[in-house]
Structures are given as C-alpha cells and as structure tokens.
Amino acid sequence: MNEPIRLRPPLSNEDVEKLNIGDRILISGVIYTGRDAAHKRLIDLLKGGKDLPFDIKGQIIYFVGPTPAKPGQAFGSAGPTTSYRMDAYSPSLMGRGLKGMIGKGMRSDAVKEAMKKYKAVYFAATGGAGALLAKRVKKAEIVAYEDLGPEAIRRLEVEDLPVIVVNDVRGNDLYIEGEKQYRKG
Amino acid sequence: MGEIDVKLITEKVRDLCMKANTDLGEDVLQAFDRAMGKEESPLGVEILKELKENARIAKEEKVPICQDTGFAILFIELGQDVHLVGGNLNEAIQEGVRQGYKDGYLRKSICHPFTRANTGDNTPAIIHTEVVAGDKIKITVAPKGGGSENMSRVTMLTPSDGIEGIKRFVIQRVKESGSNPCPPTIVGVGIGGNLEQVALLAKKSLLRSLGSKNPDPELDQLESEILTEINQLGIGPQGLGGRTTSLAVHILMMPCHIASFPLAVNIQCHAQRHKETII
Numbered sequence: 001m002n003e004p005i006r007l008r009p010p011l012s013n014e015d016v017e018k019l020n021i022g023d024r025i026l027i028s029g030v031i032y033t034g035r036d037a038a039h040k041r042l043i044d045l046l047k048g049g050k051d052l053p054f055d056i057k058g059q060i061i062y063f064v065g066p067t068p069a070k071p072g073q074a075f076g077s078a079g080p081t082t083s084y085r086m087d088a089y090s091p092s093l094m095g096r097g098l099k100g101m102i103g104k105g106m107r108s109d110a111v112k113e114a115m116k117k118y119k120a121v122y123f124a125a126t127g128g129a130g131a132l133l134a135k136r137v138k139k140a141e142i143v144a145y146e147d148l149g150p151e152a153i154r155r156l157e158v159e160d161l162p163v164i165v166v167n168d169v170r171g172n173d174l175y176i177e178g179e180k181q182y183r184k185g
Numbered sequence: 186m187g188e189i190d191v192k193l194i195t196e197k198v199r200d201l202c203m204k205a206n207t208d209l210g211e212d213v214l215q216a217f218d219r220a221m222g223k224e225e226s227p228l229g230v231e232i233l234k235e236l237k238e239n240a241r242i243a244k245e246e247k248v249p250i251c252q253d254t255g256f257a258i259l260f261i262e263l264g265q266d267v268h269l270v271g272g273n274l275n276e277a278i279q280e281g282v283r284q285g286y287k288d289g290y291l292r293k294s295i296c297h298p299f300t301r302a303n304t305g306d307n308t309p310a311i312i313h314t315e316v317v318a319g320d321k322i323k324i325t326v327a328p329k330g331g332g333s334e335n336m337s338r339v340t341m342l343t344p345s346d347g348i349e350g351i352k353r354f355v356i357q358r359v360k361e362s363g364s365n366p367c368p369p370t371i372v373g374v375g376i377g378g379n380l381e382q383v384a385l386l387a388k389k390s391l392l393r394s395l396g397s398k399n400p401d402p403e404l405d406q407l408e409s410e411i412l413t414e415i416n417q418l419g420i421g422p423q424g425l426g427g428r429t430t431s432l433a434v435h436i437l438m439m440p441c442h443i444a445s446f447p448l449a450v451n452i453q454c455h456a457q458r459h460k461e462t463i464i
Binding site for chain 1: 225226227228231232235236238239240242243246247248249250251252253254290291292293294301303332335363364365367417418419420421423424425426427428454455456
C-alpha cells in the first residue's frame, strides 16, 4: 500500500484534483464539524441571503457529533456519522467553496455530480473508531449553535487525522469499485 | 424472599452504561482477529487493525468506543421471588441511565421526534422486562447506535416464501445497507412471533456471544449459510471492499400464526456493546 498523502486546509482545486479513490490521507490543521441540525441552519442562512458563521472557502467539514470531552481531553470520542442525511445540503455548501467532507457511507448522485462540478472530495473516516480519532484532535472550540450540544459547529485543530478518499473530482466511487473488486458469484 | 433496594439497581445500571460504552467484549476482539486472517483487502485489514487499536484506547483511557453511545436498551430478568423496596423499578433504571451518561461523559442522543429537541440526559431508556423464576435480577445494558438501527427492518413474509425467502430478504438488507451501518456488522435475525415480538427476537439475538453456536442445529446451519453469502457480497470493512462484511449472523425463532411468517433484521455495527450483571 502507498504511503499516506498529507493535506492541510484550506484546499485549492489543484490540491483536490490530485486525489484518487483509495488514497489514504492524513489531515492536519483546521477543519470544522457539522451534522444534521447544523447543516439545516447553514442552508437556512444561505436561503435568507446571510453569511455563514465561518469562511467555508477551501475548508473541510467533518460530519461528527462527539461525546462530551472528559476532563483533560481536548475532544470527546469522534467517529463519523452516516453522511446520506447531509446529501440534501452538501451541494449548496460546495457551491460556496467547501472542498472536502468527512463522513461514512455512500453519497447521492446529486452530491457526486456537485463534487465534479465544484471540485470537491468526500473522505471516509473509520466509523466507530471514535476513541482513536479523538486523539488526533488537539484543540476544539465552538463556532456556532452551542444550543445544539453535540451537533454544534466546532473548529478543530487536528494532527494526522486518518481518512480515505471515497469520491474524487472525476466521479469515481470507492464504495462501488471496492465492492465490485471483491464480489463473488 | 430476596429483598433488593432499587437504589442498588440505579447504581448497577449507571456502571453498566459506562462499562458497555468503553469496554468492548473479548468475543468481538477475537472476531476481529479471525476476520483479519481471512480478509483479502489490504485496506480492509488496515481498518480491522484500527478497530482493535480503537478498542484498546477506549478500554485503557475509559473513553467511549464510538461517539454514538446509543439508545440505552435494557433487558431485565426479574426473579418472581424478588421483593423490590425503596422506590419504583422503572424510575430507578431511568435514573441509572441518567447518571451513567452524565458521569461517563457519554453522548446524549435522544430527542423529540418532531422538534428534534434533545431530552438532555439520554432518557427515556427502552426497558424490556421479563419475569422469571428465582430471587435474583439480571440486568443487561445494550447501547444501540442510530446508524445501524436505521438500516434494520421488519417484514411480514408469506408462509410460501419459506427459508429461501428469509435468506433473500436478509442478504438484500445487508446489501442495500452497504457502508452505512459501519461494517463489519453482526446481523440479528428474528423469525416468527408477530410484529412486535419478531423485532424483539432480532434484537435479543445480538446478545449472544460472537463465535458461539446456535443451540438449534437447523438455525446454526442457516446462520452459517447466510453469513457465507453475505461475505461474498464484497462490501467489506467500512464498505470499502473486502471479505468481511459481517462477523456473524444470529437467529432467534419462535412459533407464529398459521397465516403469518414474520421476519426482522436488526443490524448491529462492529461496536457490539452489552454488559450484564446479576443482583
């Protein structure tokens, strides 16, 4: 297997164009969290012609709702949540410059088309590896929607967060290709 | 007659909520090892290694295995000779869940279905109580994540569908679930009973230790046939392709109405968490 590729947001078109499905990635730097309720609020802001609570250009959103951090922990357990519930919202955010999403599970055709159109990628983190992923988060602070608790938008400083490219900017999908490769009969 | 103070039940439930969420069973870890030996995908092997490492960190640092610390599902086997004192059993259990999720820094994931407002303390827990012989109480806490529960289904087959109908439905369910329920999964299957009972059978089947045989030889055979077919689908660890789509298929069956053939599939992610105690 190839060595992991290192990425540090903000990402440019060139950064994401280089990525292929199956690439192992280590992300360092700043990323943002957001899941169901936070996405709904972001889209409502865009519909109302308002600004988002953070500059989304070149950024990565991690679909995660962490456990509360224990004393001494920077961040609680933090594996990805299932991404299809964000499918309705992701294309508008990519239209505003979002370059990467981290989650688990297959995205809709509309999301995959938007990734091609806006040059963005989708990464999978290992679902259920919450304790391991938490250790890669060095700092976390709430950026918006504190009332949503685990669903609040947080700015994370991560070091070597391990993810895998599932959808690239050329419309390839590792979930489809991987299954095809190993299917029997 | 055994007298048990419900305060003790609160305390035990609190501890079980925390332990279940941080300490993955040895049976699951052994199942990861067996899967690693058979996995053909290098990426799949890496993911299985990550899951083992994750379980080690969770246990050592007493942090949740997964951020989805689940809906608290409780199975209570209440001995008929037990005399409960000091309060109400249901409230004592709910209080134990409340304390466990707070003191254990576990995520509160329960909300109003319409407004989505969080109840704030992970209650209400779902409690299944059964009265049994004896003067003891057995308490099992089995936190269940939302991602894998969303992929679960109940269906009413017709009797003519037969065993083939069961296989078709279960395998199709796993196939359609793909990467969503965090494979490698454990597939809980309930057969028979009626609408609500079949779902409960599927859930209860998940409590059986991984790697153990079904005591009914016919069901044991069926489990192994379904598992073989599931692991030929190619979905693999995390759905990224590979041999290990499911670690096990568990079946519980009971008689049903002459007109019916109920079937339930309860998909469980690899974080198969449950802890029990007897008072």
